[in-house]
Amino acid sequence: MNLQKGALIALLLFFSTATIYAQGTSLEKRPSSAIQLSATNDIYTTIDKMADEIDAKVIQWRRQMHEFPELSNREFKTGEMVAKHLESLGIEVTRNFAKTGVKGVLKGGKPGPVVALRADMDALPVTERVDIPFASKVKAVYNGVETGVMHACGHDTHVAMLMGAAEILAAVKNDLKGTVVFMFQPAEEGAPPGEEGGAKLMVKEGILNNPKVDAAFGIHISSREEVGKINYKVAGVMAAADRFVINVKGKQSHGSMPWGGIDPITVSAQIIQGLNNIISRQTELTKEAAVISVGMIQGGVRNNIIPESCKMIGTIRTLDVEMQKIIHDKIRLTATSIAESAGATAEVEIVPYAPVVYNNLELSRKMIPSVERVAGAENVKITKAVTGAEDFAFFANEVPSMFLFLGGMEKGMSPIDAPPHHTPDFYIDESGLKLGVRTYANLAVDYLK
Numbered sequence: 280m281n282l283q284k285g286a287l288i289a290l291l292l293f294f295s296t297a298t299i300y301a302q303g304t305s306l307e308k309r310p311s312s313a314i315q316l317s318a319t320n321d322i323y324t325t326i327d328k329m330a331d332e333i334d335a336k337v338i339q340w341r342r343q344m345h346e347f348p349e350l351s352n353r354e355f356k357t358g359e360m361v362a363k364h365l366e367s368l369g370i371e372v373t374r375n376f377a378k379t380g381v382k383g384v385l386k387g388g389k390p391g392p393v394v395a396l397r398a399d400m401d402a403l404p405v406t407e408r409v410d411i412p413f414a415s416k417v418k419a420v421y422n423g424v425e426t427g428v429m430h431a432c433g434h435d436t437h438v439a440m441l442m443g444a445a446e447i448l449a450a451v452k453n454d455l456k457g458t459v460v461f462m463f464q465p466a467e468e469g470a471p472p473g474e475e476g477g478a479k480l481m482v483k484e485g486i487l488n489n490p491k492v493d494a495a496f497g498i499h500i501s502s503r504e505e506v507g508k509i510n511y512k513v514a515g516v517m518a519a520a521d522r523f524v525i526n527v528k529g530k531q532s533h534g535s536m537p538w539g540g541i542d543p544i545t546v547s548a549q550i551i552q553g554l555n556n557i558i559s560r561q562t563e564l565t566k567e568a569a570v571i572s573v574g575m576i577q578g579g580v581r582n583n584i585i586p587e588s589c590k591m592i593g594t595i596r597t598l599d600v601e602m603q604k605i606i607h608d609k610i611r612l613t614a615t616s617i618a619e620s621a622g623a624t625a626e627v628e629i630v631p632y633a634p635v636v637y638n639n640l641e642l643s644r645k646m647i648p649s650v651e652r653v654a655g656a657e658n659v660k661i662t663k664a665v666t667g668a669e670d671f672a673f674f675a676n677e678v679p680s681m682f683l684f685l686g687g688m689e690k691g692m693s694p695i696d697a698p699p700h701h702t703p704d705f706y707i708d709e710s711g712l713k714l715g716v717r718t719y720a721n722l723a724v725d726y727l728k
C-alpha cells in the first residue's frame with residue numbers, strides 16, 4: 280500500500296507587531312544644516328529625474344531576462360549582463376561570486392559607512408502561461424523532467440531595478456558619503472541538490488567583507504500588492520524554513536493479525552496528530568505565527584502487509600528564534616514518545632533551510648521615513664508576517680538589515696484575482712519598477728548620509 284498525502288493541517292495566525300515607526304521623525308524635522316539639506320535635496324531631485332529617464336531601459340532589461348530566464352546557480356547570462364553594466368558605470372566588479380553572482384563596489388566621493396543592496400537573479404522550473412511578447416522561451420531539464428523556465432517570482436524585476444539604481448548612484452557618486460556594495464545573488468530559490476548556493480554561500484565567500492558592510496537592504500516585488508505601495512514589518516518578517524524527516528520503525532506482520540507486529544502507519548498517523556497539537560495546543564500563537572506541515576508520507580507496498588517502516592517529510596515555519604528552538608524540541612519529543620508508547624521507534628532529522636528574515640528595529644526606525652518620503656507615507660504600510668521563507672535571512676543574520684515588499688499588481692485589481700508567485704500565470708505590472716529603482720537609490724543615499 281502506498282500512502283501519499285498532501286499537506287495536513289497548517290495553522291496560521293498572523294499578527295502585526297506594534298508600530299514603531301509611528302514615533303519616527305519625518306525627514307524635514309531632522310536637524311541638519313541648510314547647506315547639507317540643499318545638497319541632499321539636489322541628490323533626491325537627480326534620483327527622481329534619472330529614474331524617469333532610465334525607466335524604459337530598466338523595463339527593457341527586465342523583459343530580456345524574462346524572455347531568457349535562468350535556473351538557480353545557472354545565471355550565467357544574467358550575471359554577465361549585470362557585470363558588464365556595472366563595469367560600464369565604473370563600478371568595481373567581481374564576477375562568479377558564489378558561483379554565478381556579481382559583487383559591485385561603488386566608492387563614494389566622501390568617506391563614510393558601507394551599505395549593501397541586494398537583488399536575486401534566479402528563475403523557476405515553471406512553464407509560463409502569460410500571453411506577453413516577451414514570455415519565456417526557455418526550457419530545461421529539472422530533476423530529470425523537461426520543464427519550462429520562468430521568472431515566476433519576479434527576480435528579473437529585482438535585477439533590473441538594482442541595475443537602474445546602480446546607474447543612478449554611479450552618477451551621484453561624488454556626493455555619496457561612503458560606499459555602496461551591490462549584491463547580485465544567485466540561487467535564492469535553492470541550489471540544485473548537492474550544490475551550495477544563494478545568500479548563504481555569498482556570506483561564506485565574504486560578500487559582507489572588503490569593504491565591511493554596515494547594513495543591507497533587499498526588496499521583493501509582490502504580484503498581489505498594488506503598484507506604488509511598499510509593505511514592511513519590523514522584527515521577523517519572513518519565516519525560518521526547516522525541513523524535517525521522521526522515520527518510524529515498527530515490526531512487520533500480516534495485515535490480518537496486527538497484534539503480531541507493530542504498525543508504523545498507525546503510529547505515523549498519531550505522530551501527525553501530535554505535530555498538529557504542537558501548533559494548536561502548545562505554541563504561543565499570539566507571539567508569532569508558526570506552521571508544521573507534513574508534505575509526504577510513505578510506507579508499505581501491499582494491502583495485507585503491515586510494513587516495517589513508514590517515512591514522513593514536512594516543513595516547519597517559524598518567525599521567532601526562541602519559538603523555533605522550542606518547536607524543534609517538541610517535534611523530537613512528540614515523535615519519539617508516541618513511537619515509544621507503541622513499542623516502535625522514531626528517528627527525527629531537522630534540516631535547516633533558511634533562518635528568519637529579521638528586520639532590524641533600529642535600522643527600520645531610521646530608514647522608514649526615507650521610504651515614506653519616496654513612496655508617499657500613505658503608500659507605506661505595515662504588513663503581517665509571511666510564512667514563506669527568503670534566504671536574504673543569511674545577510675540579515677550578519678548585519679542590520681531591512682527587507683521590503685514592493686507592489687507589482689495592476690492598480691484596481693483584487694489580490695484574490697492576482698496569480699500568486701511560483702505559478703504559470705504570475706504577472707508583474709512594470710509600472711511598479713520605477714518606485715523600486717528610486718527606493719534602492721534613496722535607501723543607499725539616506726543610509727550613508
Ligand SMILES: [Zn+2]
Nearest residue numbers: 432468700701
Ligand atoms: Zn520565490
Ligand SMILES: [Zn+2]
Nearest residue numbers: 432434467499
Ligand atoms: Zn522570490
